Amino acid sequence: MGKEIGSVKLGSLYTNGKVRKCREWRGFKDTFYDYTRWLKIMGILSKFIIKPRNIKAFFRYRWMANYLAAPMMVDRHTQGLRGPQLRIMHTEFDLVMDDVAKLLDKIFKGDRRIGNDKEFSKRVVLVDENEMTAVMMGFPTLLALSRETPAVYVSVLLNQFAACHYIDVAQEYGLPGDVCPMPEAEAGVSIDDDFPVLGACAVQCNTTCDGSLMGNGVISKRLELEDGIPCFQLAAPLRHREDDVQEYAAQEIRNCIAFIEKHTGAKWDWDYYFTCAKRVNESTRHRMEWLEMNKTDYPQVLGSNLALYTETNYMAICGKDQNFVEADRKITALAEEAYKKKNPVVKEVRHRAIVWGVQSHFYMDFLLWLQNCWGILPLTDMLSMVSTKMLSEDDKEQAIYDMAWLTENMIMRNRTHGGYKVLLDELWEFCEEFNADTVILWEHMACKALVGMHGQFEEKAREKGIHLIWVGHDLFDPRVVSRQEIRDQINRYMRTVFREEPVDPSLEVLTDEHSW
Amino acid sequence: MKDLKHLYYFEKLLEDANNELVRLAQEEGRKCIATVCENVPEPLLNLPGVFSTRLRAPRTGSMEMGTYYLTSFLCEYTRALLERAIEGGYNFVDAIITPDGCSMLNRCIENMELLKTFKKEHVFFEYMEIPMKADDNGLNLYVLQCKNHILTPLKEKFGIDVSDAALRKAVEEHNRICELIRALGEFRKEDNPRITGYEFHILTMATYVAPKNLLIEKLEETLEEVRNRKPDEKKKYRARVVLVGSEVDDVDVVKLIEESGAYVCADRFCYGSFPGRDPIVLKDDEDILTQICEQYMMRGQCARYMNQEKIQARRSYVNDLAKEYKADGIIYEQMKFCDPWAYERMVGSHVLREDYDYPVLSVDRPYALGISGQLRTRVQAFVESVEIKKIQGGKQNG
Numbered sequence: 001m002g003k004e005i006g007s008v009k010l011g012s013l014y015t016n017g018k019v020r021k022c023r024e025w026r027g028f029k030d031t032f033y034d035y036t037r038w039l040k041i042m043g044i045l046s047k048f049i050i051k052p053r054n055i056k057a058f059f060r061y062r063w064m065a066n067y068l069a070a071p072m073m074v075d076r077h078t079q080g081l082r083g084p085q086l087r088i089m090h091t092e093f094d095l096v097m098d099d100v101a102k103l104l105d106k107i108f109k110g111d112r113r114i115g116n117d118k119e120f121s122k123r124v125v126l127v128d129e130n131e132m133t134a135v136m137m138g139f140p141t142l143l144a145l146s147r148e149t150p151a152v153y154v155s156v157l158l159n160q161f162a163a164c165h166y167i168d169v170a171q172e173y174g175l176p177g178d179v180c181p182m183p184e185a186e187a188g189v190s191i192d193d194d195f196p197v198l199g200a201c202a203v204q205c206n207t208t209c210d211g212s213l214m215g216n217g218v219i220s221k222r223l224e225l226e227d228g229i230p231c232f233q234l235a236a237p238l239r240h241r242e243d244d245v246q247e248y249a250a251q252e253i254r255n256c257i258a259f260i261e262k263h264t265g266a267k268w269d270w271d272y273y274f275t276c277a278k279r280v281n282e283s284t285r286h287r288m289e290w291l292e293m294n295k296t297d298y299p300q301v302l303g304s305n306l307a308l309y310t311e312t313n314y315m316a317i318c319g320k321d322q323n324f325v326e327a328d329r330k331i332t333a334l335a336e337e338a339y340k341k342k343n344p345v346v347k348e349v350r351h352r353a354i355v356w357g358v359q360s361h362f363y364m365d366f367l368l369w370l371q372n373c374w375g376i377l378p379l380t381d382m383l384s385m386v387s388t389k390m391l392s393e394d395d396k397e398q399a400i401y402d403m404a405w406l407t408e409n410m411i412m413r414n415r416t417h418g419g420y421k422v423l424l425d426e427l428w429e430f431c432e433e434f435n436a437d438t439v440i441l442w443e444h445m446a447c448k449a450l451v452g453m454h455g456q457f458e459e460k461a462r463e464k465g466i467h468l469i470w471v472g473h474d475l476f477d478p479r480v481v482s483r484q485e486i487r488d489q490i491n492r493y494m495r496t497v498f499r500e501e502p503v504d505p506s507l508e509v510l511t512d513e514h515s516w
Numbered sequence: 517m518k519d520l521k522h523l524y525y526f527e528k529l530l531e532d533a534n535n536e537l538v539r540l541a542q543e544e545g546r547k548c549i550a551t552v553c554e555n556v557p558e559p560l561l562n563l564p565g566v567f568s569t570r571l572r573a574p575r576t577g578s579m580e581m582g583t584y585y586l587t588s589f590l591c592e593y594t595r596a597l598l599e600r601a602i603e604g605g606y607n608f609v610d611a612i613i614t615p616d617g618c619s620m621l622n623r624c625i626e627n628m629e630l631l632k633t634f635k636k637e638h639v640f641f642e643y644m645e646i647p648m649k650a651d652d653n654g655l656n657l658y659v660l661q662c663k664n665h666i667l668t669p670l671k672e673k674f675g676i677d678v679s680d681a682a683l684r685k686a687v688e689e690h691n692r693i694c695e696l697i698r699a700l701g702e703f704r705k706e707d708n709p710r711i712t713g714y715e716f717h718i719l720t721m722a723t724y725v726a727p728k729n730l731l732i733e734k735l736e737e738t739l740e741e742v743r744n745r746k747p748d749e750k751k752k753y754r755a756r757v758v759l760v761g762s763e764v765d766d767v768d769v770v771k772l773i774e775e776s777g778a779y780v781c782a783d784r785f786c787y788g789s790f791p792g793r794d795p796i797v798l799k800d801d802e803d804i805l806t807q808i809c810e811q812y813m814m815r816g817q818c819a820r821y822m823n824q825e826k827i828q829a830r831r832s833y834v835n836d837l838a839k840e841y842k843a844d845g846i847i848y849e850q851m852k853f854c855d856p857w858a859y860e861r862m863v864g865s866h867v868l869r870e871d872y873d874y875p876v877l878s879v880d881r882p883y884a885l886g887i888s889g890q891l892r893t894r895v896q897a898f899v900e901s902v903e904i905k906k907i908q909g910g911k912q913n914g
Contacts, residue, residue, distance in 0.1 A: 176853075210820070211855045237645050245657065248657040248660075420623075443587075448623070451586070451587040452594075454586065
């Protein structure tokens, strides 16, 4: 056990319970750093729970119990990391944790059942979990808050079983079990009346899939008809690469802005918009730099760290928070330094992989497992390969089209919609660019847009001589495919096709069936 | 009741996608434009020189190749279509125009394109963006998409006349079919109807899969025949139901429901007559294409329309149909793995039951029903519950 990467048998830390046996010893410097960050997380949680209204919310909302697992979630994402990677990860995740804590605090402040601050609530625009918040970049006095993010999305990251109750609720209400469990769980929360109620209005989006789109109907029924919160459905075009849909998309943005102005009394502020646009551009430049590094032999910002951070920064923040730009700068500085020193990320790199498809949400740290167990480097993933287009920083007319473009190219949606080329053909282009020999293809079984290309993926991979490893799962529901079953799909391929032995054999089979 | 003279003829038309009338129209030199969704305005595919057919995969058996490409998680309709395409069952098609409707249909057609399943050299694929909200912006999009992905390619590739006069003629022909189907459907309102739901379904489906002008004569004859037809003295059915839901092109679905004692008095599903066989009313002083698109958009009952106003309107539309056609209950059906109708069925069946007080049967089903004992049992039980409710004077909720 010690300072060097790969010096700890990580599997030995697992127990059959909810948490691991002990913290990982990473040498004095890294362990001390990691411990101070753990204290910071505990500080964020303490600051949050000290408020009486947040304690009240803790007992009102079933999903709040998952937040007890927050420190463990951060620990899961640091497994085996040392030096710059550990610091990059903490820079990303600690900020995300802080952002989620603030989001919860704001939600409960305005929630009619908890804080019931009516004046505050009037400044809130509810947004979907899977929605670009670009349309809020020009409203400095308003807050775009997503109820689904803390109730469902983050909850599953914290506790693998978090969504199961709500999935069951939706199915008991009559929803078939074959739909995507994410909108299914969100609909379940709404059916269970377990969403906080606040806001002057809401903006829903025809997000990633038919399931998401339809699940929104369930949510808006309660919002509009019972809670009296007007909803705007932002229907972004599906074939987003086509020129003849862009004017329609831009008009949807104009209509959405007018709707928000009408229901909040706020006025669109171009200065604030362009400030946000500059931040988005800077974040994009940083992300592009990280990806460029990942094309070399010394990748630095990769795996689940890249995925989760990009998702938060690109979609939910979208230029509205300077803290994320500061974090981007820090990450780039750390990565550049590590790159210059040719810092290795793992003990042994055996394969360079592109991770494609929709990742299993209850096992986000799987990408770290790939690195640590088998030496497979997840260079980038589908959800991180989002728009790299620079936004106009001064042209108001172009800005409308830019917001439309961002909305159309929301994470996941930019690949699951838009025709087969963005999902299928571009994967092989990325394989070439990143010099990847392997594709880890998440097969989220209920994602119809993705599995509808199953045969094409197989045939093209064979044609191009790329190792394609299917990893089937059910996104939010570990009862269908467990974490070990996910690992076994890789284990089988590595042993039978590659005929390799694991870099860290202690990780091949883990007792984490009951863990958070 | 005496069998309808042309029923067998219409049934035969539905046994093969490349049916007798499709072949006849192609022999006349007309191009066959295939589609797979009700959101593509039919008259635009029935301009002089072309005719439309909605793709089906009748007599589907194995779907192994379709399942390999699409996996077993996609609905059987899409898998059956792809299977049939790979088998060469759609080689007669000259072009396919499809909306990016549901993800599954979209992927199905994309696979057909990638696998080069259509053999004609000139065959082309067009994908349309269609509105998800019924508003001005959606209408502008719809019109532009119809121009760019239907009219322009038809003109450029097949030299089809897409003038206003040609559009008006296509709408007239479309309306003639709609009038005939509507007139036939009116008999379903009778207490002891002189046309069965099954017969009506067969006639309606034929109008989606065969060139319209070649059907008119036999439909007119059938209408006259039904007009003079004497129903059986003893009523055959124990309950009247509206069948609501996703794509139903399987001839056995309505048949099975009726064999189980429920008369399908109204059909609100893709391939049904509501709203697909509503005539298009054209004004002289407005752009024709815009009028067609507007009527398709405003009357559309597709579950993909996502604004709450339209969502609520879907349920009240079912209520209106049930009232008009004197239904005792509603059957909400959904093809298994269909995401849009999974949600619509779930909420719709609760709303119709709780807000509108109808007995509702909510079921999912395979694409090709065959002899489904499970569905038969459920419909029989539903009919019994409706009967009991009637006996109890509607005093108990069931």
